Amino acid sequence: MPVPVGRRGVRPRDEAKLRGEHRFAAMLHAPGELHAATVRSPVARAVIRRVDTAAALTVPGAVTALTGADVPGRRLGSKVVDQPVLADREVRHAGEPVAVVVATSPRAARAMAAAVSLDLDVLPPLIDPRRALGPGAPPIGPAGNLVATARTCRGDARGRRVVRRTWRTGRQDAAFLAPEAGLAVPDPDGSVHLWVATQDLHADHQQVCRALGLSADELVLHHSGIGGAFGGREDITVQAHLVLAALRTGRPVRMVYGRAESLIAHPSRHPMLAEVELTYDDDGRFVSLRTRTLLDGGAYAHTSAPVTGIVHDFSAGMYRFAAVDLETTAVYTNNPPAGAMRGFGATQACFLIESTVDAVAAELDVDPVELRRRNLLEPGEPLATTGQPLTGCADPRAVLDAALAVAEPAGPPAYAARRGTGVALGIKSAGLGHGRPDPATAEVRLTPDGVEVVSAAADAGQGVEEVLRRVVGHHLPGVPVAVRAADTRFPTAGGSKASRQTMASGGAAARAAERLAGRLRDRARVLGRPVPDRWTPADLTALLGSDAVWCERVTLDEPRTGPDRPHKAFQVIAHRAVVDVDELTGECVVVQLVCAQDCGRAVDPVGAEGQLVGGTVQGAGFALWEERAVDAAGRQLTTGFGDYLLAGATDVPEVVPVIVEHPHPELAFGAKGIGEGPAVSSPAAVAAAVRAASGDPVPAIPLRRATPRVPA
Amino acid sequence: MTRHVFPATWEQAGHAALDGDAVVVGGATSVQPWLTSTGAQPSVLVHLRDVAGARSVDGMAGRLRIGAMVPVADPALRPVFGGTEPVWFATPAVRRRATVVGNAVSPFGPREVVPVLAACGARLVVLAEGGTRSIDVTAVPPNGLEPGAVACAAELAVPERIAFRRVALRPRLSRTEIGVAAALGDGCGAAISVGVGGPTLVVEGAAEFLRDPAGSPGFAAACCSAAPDPVRQLVGGLAVRVHRALHEPGGRS
Numbered sequence: 019m020p021v022p023v024g025r026r027g028v029r030p031r032d033e034a035k036l037r038g039e040h041r042f043a044a045m046l047h048a049p050g051e052l053h054a055a056t057v058r059s060p061v062a063r064a065v066i067r068r069v070d071t072a073a074a075l076t077v078p079g080a081v082t083a084l085t086g087a088d089v090p091g092r093r094l095g096s097k098v099v100d101q102p103v104l105a106d107r108e109v110r111h112a113g114e115p116v117a118v119v120v121a122t123s124p125r126a127a128r129a130m131a132a133a134v135s136l137d138l139d140v141l142p143p144l145i146d147p148r149r150a151l152g153p154g155a156p157p158i159g160p161a162g163n164l165v166a167t168a169r170t171c172r173g174d175a176r177g178r179r180v181v182r183r184t185w186r187t188g189r190q191d192a193a194f195l196a197p198e199a200g201l202a203v204p205d206p207d208g209s210v211h212l213w214v215a216t217q218d219l220h221a222d223h224q225q226v227c228r229a230l231g232l233s234a235d236e237l238v239l240h241h242s243g244i245g246g247a248f249g250g251r252e253d254i255t256v257q258a259h260l261v262l263a264a265l266r267t268g269r270p271v272r273m274v275y276g277r278a279e280s281l282i283a284h285p286s287r288h289p290m291l292a293e294v295e296l297t298y299d300d301d302g303r304f305v306s307l308r309t310r311t312l313l314d315g316g317a318y319a320h321t322s323a324p325v326t327g328i329v330h331d332f333s334a335g336m337y338r339f340a341a342v343d344l345e346t347t348a349v350y351t352n353n354p355p356a357g358a359m360r361g362f363g364a365t366q367a368c369f370l371i372e373s374t375v376d377a378v379a380a381e382l383d384v385d386p387v388e389l390r391r392r393n394l395l396e397p398g399e400p401l402a403t404t405g406q407p408l409t410g411c412a413d414p415r416a417v418l419d420a421a422l423a424v425a426e427p428a429g430p431p432a433y434a435a436r437r438g439t440g441v442a443l444g445i446k447s448a449g450l451g452h453g454r455p456d457p458a459t460a461e462v463r464l465t466p467d468g469v470e471v472v473s474a475a476a477d478a479g480q481g482v483e484e485v486l487r488r489v490v491g492h493h494l495p496g497v498p499v500a501v502r503a504a505d506t507r508f509p510t511a512g513g514s515k516a517s518r519q520t521m522a523s524g525g526a527a528a529r530a531a532e533r534l535a536g537r538l539r540d541r542a543r544v545l546g547r548p549v550p551d552r553w554t555p556a557d558l559t560a561l562l563g564s565d566a567v568w569c570e571r572v573t574l575d576e577p578r579t580g581p582d583r584p585h586k587a588f589q590v591i592a593h594r595a596v597v598d599v600d601e602l603t604g605e606c607v608v609v610q611l612v613c614a615q616d617c618g619r620a621v622d623p624v625g626a627e628g629q630l631v632g633g634t635v636q637g638a639g640f641a642l643w644e645e646r647a648v649d650a651a652g653r654q655l656t657t658g659f660g661d662y663l664l665a666g667a668t669d670v671p672e673v674v675p676v677i678v679e680h681p682h683p684e685l686a687f688g689a690k691g692i693g694e695g696p697a698v699s700s701p702a703a704v705a706a707a708v709r710a711a712s713g714d715p716v717p718a719i720p721l722r723r724a725t726p727r728v729p730a
Numbered sequence: 731m732t733r734h735v736f737p738a739t740w741e742q743a744g745h746a747a748l749d750g751d752a753v754v755v756g757g758a759t760s761v762q763p764w765l766t767s768t769g770a771q772p773s774v775l776v777h778l779r780d781v782a783g784a785r786s787v788d789g790m791a792g793r794l795r796i797g798a799m800v801p802v803a804d805p806a807l808r809p810v811f812g813g814t815e816p817v818w819f820a821t822p823a824v825r826r827r828a829t830v831v832g833n834a835v836s837p838f839g840p841r842e843v844v845p846v847l848a849a850c851g852a853r854l855v856v857l858a859e860g861g862t863r864s865i866d867v868t869a870v871p872p873n874g875l876e877p878g879a880v881a882c883a884a885e886l887a888v889p890e891r892i893a894f895r896r897v898a899l900r901p902r903l904s905r906t907e908i909g910v911a912a913a914l915g916d917g918c919g920a921a922i923s924v925g926v927g928g929p930t931l932v933v934e935g936a937a938e939f940l941r942d943p944a945g946s947p948g949f950a951a952a953c954c955s956a957a958p959d960p961v962r963q964l965v966g967g968l969a970v971r972v973h974r975a976l977h978e979p980g981g982r983s
Contacts, residue, residue, distance in 0.1 A: 125769065276766070278767065602964070602967040602971075603897045603964065603967075605897065605898070605901070642899075643899055658767075660839075660905070663899055663900060663903075663904060666902075666903060668817075668900075668901065668902040668903065669901065669902070669903075722899055723899065726964065
């Protein structure tokens with residue numbers, strides 16, 4: 019029986035994971051399966067003269083080798099269709115897939131991959147995004163190096179005083195714990211069934227069908243268990259290669275990336291370079307904001323265009339400006355591609371604006387919290403960039419107060435360390451926004467034995483399955499609720515991205531359940547039976563009668579967005595970070611993090627707190643340690659968790675989640691998506707704490723360590 | 731095809747290790763990732779897990795003999811790590827499997843325990859084609875012992891007190907970038923390590939400063955003189971902390 023909405027409880031799915039019964043993608047097998055491995059470019063930019071697979075095909079166990087010549091001109095891409103299934107004619111980044119080999123064992127596949135010979139004319143890569151739009155830059159994209167740009171210019175006021183800063187953020191990885199994997203199985207009817215860990219079955223289906231020239235019914239995608247996503251599974255990795263291999267061989271083919279391959283195979287967070295000018299008056303009132311923000315999109319477009327939009331929309335934070343002049347641009351380079359990652363640009367924007375606000379506070383020698391209060395928008399006031407009123411969410415002051423109300427850690431700093439406290443306020447949209455279609459379909463099937471909720475929503479660990487159980491259970495109290503993961507033969511739930519599934523699939527399922535409950539009540543009245551507070555199997559048998567199964571399918575795309583309302587709902591977050599910085603070594607030790615977030619309504623409070631804690635830690639990692647290092651030739655140096663330094667429990671010993679509930683009037687239960695918010699403002703808060711402790715300006719993250727104050 | 735050998739005696743282990751490109755396996759926490767990530771297929775893997783005595787820690791006359799299969803987390807080793815488990819070494823799961831001796835000779839990753847062992851004057855008992863020999867724990871070449879050699883044990887002094895301070899990006903899990911270890915007791919001294927996977931250097935003449943509660947400046951100077959220029963001051967600063975930790979065990983350092 020589902021736990022009631024808003025009450026603490028254990029998620030059944032979590033128990034399966036703890037027992038080792040959850041079937042992650044890497045655990046899937048099929049009789050007679052083959053094994054695929056990817057051959058990747060060792061250089062960032064080259065013309066492909068030849069891909070020689072002859073030696074690979076002599077490896078014992080070799081079955082076939084696929085190259086760009088097998089899929090010439092076929093392109094993938096969720097937003098811009100620019101990414102070849104396998105590189106043909108040219109390679110645009112180190113690590114780009116050039117060939118896929120298939121063998122009877124994983125070892126043989128690896129041996130085949132090692133035996134593939136690449137004849138490349140290596141070209142000088144474009145690595146510095148600042149050169150991308152300048153004269154003489156080699157064209158990387160299909161029509162130059164501009165992926166997307168956004169510009170907002172409003173008002174011409176200027177304050178008496180000014181701060182100018184340049185901020186940089188790094189190449190954070192989603193670093194989900196279960197690397198990419200999948201299993202493609204040819205069906206006797208000629209179709210291929212693909213089980214894969216993805217955030218969006220239908221988007222993958224559409225891309226793979228288009229790229230491989232398949233009709234929609236020739237490919238069926240199924241969810242496997244997903245071991246985290248954080249945006250990193252929003253783009254295609256193994257999908258097209260597996261389907262292609264299964265079609266070529268006529269046999270099941272599986273592929274499992276190792277950690278090193280995973281770290282190069284999916285897009286990272288966009289590195290950002292931002293020049294910011296904020297003018298203000300002597301009393302600390304902000305007047306104008308000017309930004310010139312450059313995002314390194316890497317070799318392919320992926321989601322750079324919408325990320326550009328989010329960076330742009332939230333670059334002014336929740337502050338009041340009489341004038342803004344904002345320009346945000348994403349460019350192609352020969353670096354590893356950047357794309358979706360938790361926060362989707364709002365994280366970079368938050369670091370940009372919140373760090374600048376702290377710089378103003380330092381200039382004025384005023385309390386950064388007080389300065390924020392002085393300049394925050396009031397509820398209902400328009401955001402400086404989009405003009406959309408700040409509605410449907412808590413007053414940011416209330417969220418800030420909630421974070422500050424948590425007791426600071428007791429005890430002194432570590433020996434020879436200085437302690438600093440930093441705060442940051444974050445805002446991000448929930449839902450796709452800007453008028454983009456954002457539908458989710460859910461079906462609720464009622465029988466005397468219980469309710470089944472059918473949805474293609476990906477549960478990447480964020481807990482949408484539990485949300486579906488609870489919202490349906492709310493409308494049909496007493497009825498057992500099971501959730502069934504649908505495949506692509508069922509309508510889309512949209513992706514598990516943009517913090518949208520609680521609103522979208524949760525909303526659709528709630529509406530379907532509400533309709534069923536209404537039908538039950540109507541039938542009861544017709545039959546002259548009482549309507550109980552909790553339904554029993556006997557009630558249901560009596561009411562459903564010979565129908566046996568009642569079904570409601572709802573497709574929801576509400577509230578709509580458009581030019582006047584770019585975003586469906588807002589995630590409003592406040593972080594406070596306490597960090598000790600060792601004066602001798604510059605080592606940074608996170609002592610405490612507080613994350614307060616307006617969740618609208620926490621349908622599953624334990625799950626919501628998990629999101630707040632997890633996202634906050636991920637943000638702290640971004641501020642201090644996490645980065646995919648790329649050398650001057652565009653080759654990624656990071657190969658695993660020995661050098662990609664994920665923040666773990668021992669690094670962030672105390673994280674305090676504070677749920678603020680300000681129900682959104684247009685959303686089911688008032689519940690907003692919350693998944694990205696915690697990763698939006700924690701990096702800025704940690705950076706602020708380091709500044710406070712060390713006096714370092716921290717112009718770039720990840721910081722790794724503060725400047726040591728080595729004694730003479 | 732890799733052959734797995736599980737010798738029961740050191741003699742059998744030594745014999746098996748002479749086979750082609752044999753690789754000796756202790757806790758396997760370095761060997762296993764190496765095999766997985768590189769696809770290497772050595773002709774023989776010589777597993778030490780069943781060798782008689784390989785799991786024992788023997789103490790006598792203020793010294794310890796640590797068998798090759800004794801894990802880092804073994805409670806009997808606590809005196810070597812200052813009375814506690816070395817939480818700066820990997821994860822709890824790895825500490826339960828990774829062996830002290832294996833880490834000291836591993837060619838696959840940073841030898842994190844070596845500064846501490848060196849401060850205790852540790853020597854390794856190595857079985858090779860020419861017989862058994864004893865080598866200083868800091869004398870193992872970067873690429874490990876010579877082919878065919880097996881490290882059977884480490885022998886070291888039990889310190890009266892020991893302190894280790896290091897620089898790493900994260901307090902735990904991250905690899906040591908610079909480390910200073912010092913121990914009080916017969917046969918003990920100090921050592922520094924510089925660079926991830928870099929050498930461990932014994933600090934000459936440290937003992938007299940370590941005994942002296944006021945010997946911090948001298949100890950720091952001795953450590954600095956052993957350190958390369960770019961990190962000399964940082965090593966000196968860590969040395970002061972180590973000295974303080976030795977003489978104010980309950981204090982903050």
